[in-house]
Amino acid sequence: MLLTLLQCAIYLLVRQANRQHALAQIQSSLRTGARIFEKLIEQRDQQITTAAAILSRDHAFQEAFAGADQDRETTLSALASLRGRIRADAVLIASLDKELLFDTRRPQLHSVPFPFPKLIEKAETNDATYAFVVLDRELYAIAVAPLLAPDPIAWLCPMFRIDDDFAREIKVYTNLEITFLNGADLFGTTLPNRRAITQMLRNRVLPPKQVIDLRLVREIFVSYVVPLPGENARPIALLQRSLDKELAPYFRLERTYLGLALLGLAVSVILGVWIARGVSRPVLELASGAREIAAGNYNHRVKLKQEDEIGSLAASFNQMSAGLAERDRVRDLLGKVVSPAIASELLRKKVTLGGEQREVTVLFSDLRNFTRMSEALGPEEMLAILNHYFTRMAGIVEKHGGVVDKYVGDALMALFGAPVASADDADRALRAALEMCTALDELNQQWHRRGLPTVGIGIGINTGVVVAGNMGSEKRLNYTVIGDGVNLASRLEELTKTPDYESRVIVSGATLAKAKEKYRTRRLGEVAVKGKQIQTEIFALLG
Amino acid sequence: MRPSRGFVVLTVLVFAGDLLAGSLEVIVKDDKGRPGSDAVAYAVAAGAASAAPKKQAVVDQRDKQFVPYVTAVQVGTAVIFPNSDNIRHHVYSFSPAKKFELPLYSGVPAEPVVFDKVGFITLGCNIHDWMIAYVAVLPTPYFQVTRQDGRAVLKDLPAGQYTVQVWHPALKGQPEALAQRIDVGGGTKSLLFTLPLKHDVRAKRAPGLTTGGYR
Numbered sequence: 005m006l007l008t009l010l011q012c013a014i015y016l017l018v019r020q021a022n023r024q025h026a027l028a029q030i031q032s033s034l035r036t037g038a039r040i041f042e043k044l045i046e047q048r049d050q051q052i053t054t055a056a057a058i059l060s061r062d063h064a065f066q067e068a069f070a071g072a073d074q075d076r077e078t079t080l081s082a083l084a085s086l087r088g089r090i091r092a093d094a095v096l097i098a099s100l101d102k103e104l105l106f107d108t109r110r111p112q113l114h115s116v117p118f119p120f121p122k123l124i125e126k127a128e129t130n131d132a133t134y135a136f137v138v139l140d141r142e143l144y145a146i147a148v149a150p151l152l153a154p155d156p157i158a159w160l161c162p163m164f165r166i167d168d169d170f171a172r173e174i175k176v177y178t179n180l181e182i183t184f185l186n187g188a189d190l191f192g193t194t195l196p197n198r199r200a201i202t203q204m205l206r207n208r209v210l211p212p213k214q215v216i217d218l219r220l221v222r223e224i225f226v227s228y229v230v231p232l233p234g235e236n237a238r239p240i241a242l243l244q245r246s247l248d249k250e251l252a253p254y255f256r257l258e259r260t261y262l263g264l265a266l267l268g269l270a271v272s273v274i275l276g277v278w279i280a281r282g283v284s285r286p287v288l289e290l291a292s293g294a295r296e297i298a299a300g301n302y303n304h305r306v307k308l309k310q311e312d313e314i315g316s317l318a319a320s321f322n323q324m325s326a327g328l329a330e331r332d333r334v335r336d337l338l339g340k341v342v343s344p345a346i347a348s349e350l351l352r353k354k355v356t357l358g359g360e361q362r363e364v365t366v367l368f369s370d371l372r373n374f375t376r377m378s379e380a381l382g383p384e385e386m387l388a389i390l391n392h393y394f395t396r397m398a399g400i401v402e403k404h405g406g407v408v409d410k411y412v413g414d415a416l417m418a419l420f421g422a423p424v425a426s427a428d429d430a431d432r433a434l435r436a437a438l439e440m441c442t443a444l445d446e447l448n449q450q451w452h453r454r455g456l457p458t459v460g461i462g463i464g465i466n467t468g469v470v471v472a473g474n475m476g477s478e479k480r481l482n483y484t485v486i487g488d489g490v491n492l493a494s495r496l497e498e499l500t501k502t503p504d505y506e507s508r509v510i511v512s513g514a515t516l517a518k519a520k521e522k523y524r525t526r527r528l529g530e531v532a533v534k535g536k537q538i539q540t541e542i543f544a545l546l547g
Numbered sequence: 548m549r550p551s552r553g554f555v556v557l558t559v560l561v562f563a564g565d566l567l568a569g570s571l572e573v574i575v576k577d578d579k580g581r582p583g584s585d586a587v588a589y590a591v592a593a594g595a596a597s598a599a600p601k602k603q604a605v606v607d608q609r610d611k612q613f614v615p616y617v618t619a620v621q622v623g624t625a626v627i628f629p630n631s632d633n634i635r636h637h638v639y640s641f642s643p644a645k646k647f648e649l650p651l652y653s654g655v656p657a658e659p660v661v662f663d664k665v666g667f668i669t670l671g672c673n674i675h676d677w678m679i680a681y682v683a684v685l686p687t688p689y690f691q692v693t694r695q696d697g698r699a700v701l702k703d704l705p706a707g708q709y710t711v712q713v714w715h716p717a718l719k720g721q722p723e724a725l726a727q728r729i730d731v732g733g734g735t736k737s738l739l740f741t742l743p744l745k746h747d748v749r750a751k752r753a754p755g756l757t758t759g760g761y762r
Contacts, residue, residue, distance in 0.1 A: 081674070085675045
C-alpha cells in the first residue's frame with residue numbers, strides 16, 4: 005500500500021516535471037525559430053531588393069522599355085525574361101506618377117492607378133523598398149526599385165507569391181509550422197487543415213510577439229505571431245509548434261513509467277497473495293489441528309509437507325499430537341496396571357524414589373480352597389474366574405475410595421489413605437470388606453449354578469503408620485506401602501484360617517479405634533504378631 | 548530531346564549507281580545509346596577545292612524562339628534573320644567567327660548576315676534570355692543536321708578521301724578530337740562517333756505564373 009502511494013507520488017512528480025520541462029523547451033525552441041524566421045525574411049528582403057536594383061539597370065530592357073520604337077508586347081516579353089532571371093512570380097512597372105504600366109500577370113492591364121502608392125512614396129526617399137502586399141486575394145512580397153536611364157524613368161516591382169510552397173520552404177529552416185495570414189485570410193500554411201485555422205482566427209486578435217496557446221481542432225499549438233511589413237494590409241506570420249507532437253516523447257515516457265509501476269504493483273500484489281496463502285493456509289490448518297487436539301482427538305495429524313518454518317512447526321505439532329496420544333495411552337495403561345488413584349497421583353507428582361510416612365488402613369484378602377478349585381478347571385478358565393473375581397473386588401475397593409496396591413496370586417492388597425488420605429479411611433476399608441464378603445457370596449452362587457466349586461475368603465484389616473512411596477529400581481518402580489502395619493494386616497488375613505475364630509474378616513483394634521461408625525464385632529482376643537513384642541487386640545467383623 | 552551526354556556517330560557509306568558518288572548515313576547516339584538530334588555531321592574532302600556555297604540560309608524567330616535551333620552552312624553563306632513574331636527581337640552574336648548585332652527590329656532585316664569564317668556561332672536575343680540558336684559555318688558543302696532519330700545522310704559525295712566530324716552545341720572539346728577518315732568510293736563504309744557533352748547551363752524560358760513562387 006505504501007509502495008503504491010510512493011509510486012503514484014513519483015509518477016505524478018515525474019509527470020509534472022517532464023511536462024514543465026517540455027513546455028519550457030517548446031517555448032524556447034519557438035522563440036529560437038521565430039528569430040530564425042525574422043532573419044530569413046530580412047535576408048529575402050535584401051535579396052529581392054538587390055535583384056530589383058540589378059534588373060532595373062539592365063540595358064537591353066531599358067532599350068526595349070524606353071528605346072526609339074516602343075511597343076507593349078516587346079516590353080512585356082522582355083519583362084518576362086527579367087522575371088525569369090530572378091524567378092519572380094510577377095513583375096510590375098509603375099510610372100513615376102504612380103500609374104500601373106505593366107503587369108506580367110495581366111498583360112492587358114495598364115494606365116490604372118498603381119495599387120501600392122505608399123510603397124512608391126517610400127521608395128522615393130530610399131533607393132529601394134520592400135513590403136508584403138495583398139493583390140487579387142494573394143499575398144506577395146514586393147520590392148520597388150527605380151528604373152534608371154540614368155535618371156529614374158519608372159518603378160520596377162518584382163513580386164514573389166507567399167503560398168504553401170514558401171511556407172514549407174521556411175519550415176525547413178525553422179522547424180516550425182508557418183501560416184501566412186491577413187486577418188482571417190489565409191495565404192499559405194504548412195498545416196493540413198486550412199479551414200480549422202481560419203475558423204479559429206475568426207473574431208480573434210492575435211497579440212504580436214507573444215507565446216500563446218491556440219487550439220486547432222483537437223491539437224494545441226504553442227504559437228507566436230510575427231507581424232510582416234505591410235502596405236495595403238496587415239499580414240502576419242503565425243509560427244507554431246504542436247504541443248501534442250512535442251510532448252509525444254514525454255507521453256511515451258509517462259506511459260512506459262506508468263506501465264512499469266502498474267506491473268510492479270501487480271507483481272507485489274500477486275507475490276503478497278501467494279505469500280499470504282503460503283502462510284495463512286498452513287496456519288489455519290495448524291489452528292484446526294489444535295482444535296482437534298483440544299477436543300481430545302490426538303490422532304489428528306497436520307498434513308503439511310513444507311521445507312520452511314511452517315513445515316517444521318507442523319512437524320513439531322504432529323510430534324506433539326503423537327506425544328499426547330502416547331501420554332494418553334500410557335495414562336490409560338497406568339490406570340489399568342495400577343489403580344487410577346495411584347496413576348493420577350503418579351502423573352500429578354514427579355515420579356521419584358522415596359516415600360513418606362502416612363497412616364494407612366491396609367486390607368488383605370485371600371481366597372480359601374482356590375487351589376482345589378483351580379485343579380478342577382483349565383488354566384484359562386481359572387484365570388477368567390480369577391479376573392472376574394478381582395474385577396469385582398477391585399471395583400468394590402475403588403467404590404469405597406480404596407486403592408488396589410497389588411495382586412499376589414489369588415490375594416489382593418488394598419490401601420485406604422494412600423496415596424490420598426481422607427478422614428474415614430478405616431470406615432471405608434471396613435465397609436469394603438463387608439461388601440467384598442457379600443460379593444463373594446453372590447459369585448459363589450453363580451459358580452455353584454455353573455457347577456463350579458465354591459471358595460471362601462479371608463480378609464485382614466489393620467491401620468497403622470507405614471512408609472508410602474515409590475519403591476524399586478530407578479527404571480522400574482512401584483507405588484506401595486511397607487511397614488509393620490502392612491505385615492499385621494497380612495497376618496490378620498492369615499488368622500482367618502484359624503477355625504476357632506469362625507470369622508472371614510479379622511480387624512485389628514487400631515482400625516476399630518479409628519472407625520467412626522459402629523460395627524458388630526466379636527472380640528477374638530490378643531495375638532502376638534510375628535516378630536512383634538506387643539500384643540494386638542483382634543476382632544471378628546460381623547456387620 | 549537534346550542529348551545530354553555523349554553521342555555515338557555511326558557513318559554508313561552507301562553507294563549510288565554512279566561509281567563516282569556515294570551517300571553517307573550518320574547516326575548519333577549518346578553514351579547511353581540514346582539518339583541525339585541537332586548534331587552537325589560534316590565531311591571535308593581531302594585536298595579538293597570546295598564548291599561554291601549556296602546563296603542563302605534562314606534562321607527564323609517564332610514564338611520567341613529561333614527556328615531552327617541548329618543551322619549548318621558552308622562558309623561564305625549569307626543568313627537572313629526574319630522576325631515572324633509581333634514583338635521585336637535583338638539578335639546578337641559574340642562568337643569569334645562572327646560578331647554581329649541586329650538591334651531591336653521587326654520583320655525582315657534589309658541585309659542578311661554573311662558568315663565568312665569557319666566556326667561555330669552562338670546566337671542570342673538581347674531581351675529574351677531563353678532565346679538561343681547555333682550556326683555551324685563549315686569549310687565543306689557536305690553536311691547535315693541530325694534528325695530526332697539521331698541520323699543524318701550526306702548525299703552525292705564524290706569518290707575520294709574525307710575527314711568526317713560531328714559537332715553539337717553541348718559538345719565537350721573540339722570536333723577535331725573525334726575526326727575520322729574515310730574513303731568514299733564504290734563500297735559501303737560506316738563510322739561511329741562518341742560525343743562527350745557539357746552540362747547545360749543556358750537560361751530557361753521563364754515558367755508561367757502557375758508555377759514557381761517566392762524563392
